[in-house]
Amino acid sequence: MVGSIATIRYGDAFSWLSMVLVDPAYRRAGIGTELVEAGLAVLADAATVRLDATAFGHGVYLRSGFREEYGLQRMQRAAQSPTPAELGSRENLKSTIRAMNDGEFAEVLKRDRAAFGADRGVLVETFRREAPEYAWVAGEKIDGYVFGRHGYGYEHIGPLVADDDITARRLVVACVSAHPDRPFIIDVPLRTAWISWLESIRFNLQRPFVRMCRGEGRFEEQMDRIFAITGPEFG
8 A cells, every 4th residue: 555545524515635645655656646536536526625735735736626725834842841831720720711511512513513614523522532631611601612632643632713812822721731741733724923822832833734625615614713723634
């Protein structure tokens, strides 16, 4: 096996191409293009297909009819203890941040459909079940929420949706300060102030990528409320 691709359908809103991987020794031989064509064939009835492109795949996707939507970047934070002073303490967050309960999860799903532009309830429910320590909500009326998941080399924060920067910061702090011994990654839209704050708590750029779209693109998402995507595998 020298390459792979995966597809995801988010109902009628849009579908997703992901995990387009080609062994470095076999790149520039047209394999990536063949994989993308195979994935698009699986999703031939989908009005809109989206993906997150790395520099390696960007040209392939342009030639396959995708157009750029907006930039993203992955940021990483090494495991470290104690955490920086900027993180504060969990005690200071108790009045605004709390672990997500079952009743709140139902409300989060409604808000998430509006923010993401599609229903990904099965996905985030899996995150909450497998990594409950990263499922938090903010505010009495749910001003924001975050999920996370375990990874091979890093813990992954996202998706993170919030009404404002302050709420988003508190949700990141809740995840990181509870587990200072774990390395983290987070995939974020290119917002200068938000990225600067993440850098202040020792997140550093790992790599950039670009969200791309092919087809009608009639979905609606609330980009001003999205502070971290789920990841290029899931959108």
